[in-house]
Amino acid sequence: MSLLSDPRWGEALGHLPDYLGNHVRVSVIALALGLLVSLPLALIARNRPLLRGTLLGFASVVQTVPGLALLALFYPLLLALAALSLTWLGVSFSAFGFLPAVLALALYSMLPVLRNTITGLQGVDPAILEAAQGVGMTPRQSLFMVELPLALPVMMAGIRTAAVWVIGTATLSTPIGQTSLGNYIFAGLQTQNWVFVLFGCFAAAVLALVVDQLLALVETGIRNRSRVRTALGGIGVLALLAATLVPSMARPQSTYIVGAKTFTEQYVLAALMAQRLRAADLSASSREGLGSNVIFDALASNDIDVYVDYSGTLWANQFHRTDIKPRKELLADLKATLAQQKITLLGELGFENAYALVMPRKRAETLGIRSIADLASRAGTMSIAGDYEFFSRPEWAGLQKAYGLSFRAQRQMQPDFMYAAVASGEVDVIAGYTSDGLIAKYDLLLLDDTKHAIPPYDAIVLVSPKRGEDLALRAALSPLLGRIDIAAMREANLRASGNDASSSPDAVARWLWEKIGSK
């Protein structure tokens, strides 16, 4: 099948009104907020060297913080603020998605606006300032009638830079729950859907270029005092806003929101749950690519309604428990703990997605390694790779302690790449996931955890406080409980990691439903 006739282009296009509309909305509001703060600050600071230095320094530091980290930092900050506001003022707001994205992006837009406004105002010829004084202008009149109009082209160039930065960085707001063109990129990276990745990059680049050119038109219009150019640019910007915002506003809001973390299995399960809800005539949509720490809080604050988590992850990461209990006890304990937060543990899906130490079967046989205990004596000469969070998770500390593991080197990798890395011998061992389809594909061996250092990781369906008593939701999702075994999930994951039309999460979810529904 040729690249262009791939049906995933059509699927990507179908998401465009939603993703683009949200992207433009969050960018425009962030930019407006950024301007609203930066312009007065620049006016106040321009003749105060100390304040000016401090402000520009601060804005530069903000700029050096990677966009993703800045966005991620705003989430817990707002969560804390929301809690404070609830206790003090009795008003709560959602710290999820839109608000943290707007604030972080607004902060990001400040540097070029501040710098160019200050530079533009300082660049006004002193002889002109003297003339303004000489004809009898007050300092305020001089600012508004002479200085600002003369600095406007330079200021406009700054606004243009800020707009392009904000549009680019907004693609990173997907993990904190703000739908954007980044949804294509994050979903595409996780499910190896390069059509989505390309589409997302292309759409974001086109949007940035169009906005840049329209603002450039306004800028040259102002510079050359051409009303026509300025008006054309302004009309273009407004038309773009209308064209992107109206379709997304006209879309009906779906009632149920299914959340998904940032890996393939989560996309498939979210698609499966959304399909089941729709099959029961409930309107459902999914919020995908949510960060591991974001998603639980989003559920607890009713920003999403349902998602799949793993018992061990909640146990160790969310509730900071270091003791390890047998499966059933852990689940019961977890259910009680969750109930305190009014979150319902609907049930287990039937498989575990645990961390496991994995190496190629042949190599393990040659070396006579079958368990982690066997590995321990050779670890000193070996390297290990894990995903971005594994080495900072309590399970890793537990493993090291229980087996006295010490590797020669440890590396962090994108999960989808580490299986190929261990199969090719680039690293010796990886911390893989038991439900991953690539384990069978590359003929890898899961090493036995004889000391039970890794807690159980049953896939469990969690329901938000708001939907706890929702019988329609329970009825739609309960056919999934206990039905998905490890073999089915591995095969689904393997299918989803393919790079063709039948590997989209939706298609795989349909396949999975047929498989378990026909049992």
Added chain:
Amino acid sequence: MTAGPPLIAFAHVGKSFDGGRVRAVDDVTLEVAEGEFLAIVGGSGSGKTTLLRLANRLIEADSGRVRVEGEDVKAVDPILLRRRIGYVFQSGGLFPHMSVADNIGITPKLLGTPANEISSRVDELLDLVRLDRGQHRDRFPHELSGGQRQRVGVARALAAKPRIVLMDEPFGALDPLTRDALGDDFRALHGKLGLTTVMITHDMTEAVLLADRVAVMRAGKLLAEGTPGDLAKSDDPYVGELLGTPRRQAERLAELLPKDGAA
């Protein structure tokens, strides 16, 4: 020449810069009578521009007293003071983002004059400084020649019908022909409108040709003042040196360009 009470009066005025290290104006006492055209001549750093700016409080005096139309300028709102004194800047000082009409009409606009009155006043002023209404009204400063720009500068200074016009080397950057024409035109306006004019220049020839009275400054001090005839009698060597140039030029020109052709 001088008649009536002085319209501008400097009394023992001093002004220092850089925390007292540079004495730009040093104990200057000088009066300008109503209707008078005074030229202040000096080299760069003589303090002539500083003295001019003390009159409309673009610069504040450290010591002494400056009076305009009988009032101590310290007791007057500087913004209102500047709106009633015309000021012509060295190279026009026009606002580059405003049309000729907007530049000329700026002070009336600041004073709250209705737009239609400003508009007819602008036309009147364009006629007065001999610029074509239709051709120049809507142009921007960068589309004008140096001489045209300075004519607009003069029109702007006159827009709010001031009694006093201050000019800071207004014709310095122009070619000799334009300079001559503009000087003559302004001198005619000065008489026609009954203005009181103080003009800064480094060119003694220009001062002698245009002004009723000439004041000479050097290193912040007023060296001499009087009609060109009075100055010619001065025994100050610097004044003599300054007057020497136009005198030599006049003699050389008389030799080189005999009127009757009988050289």
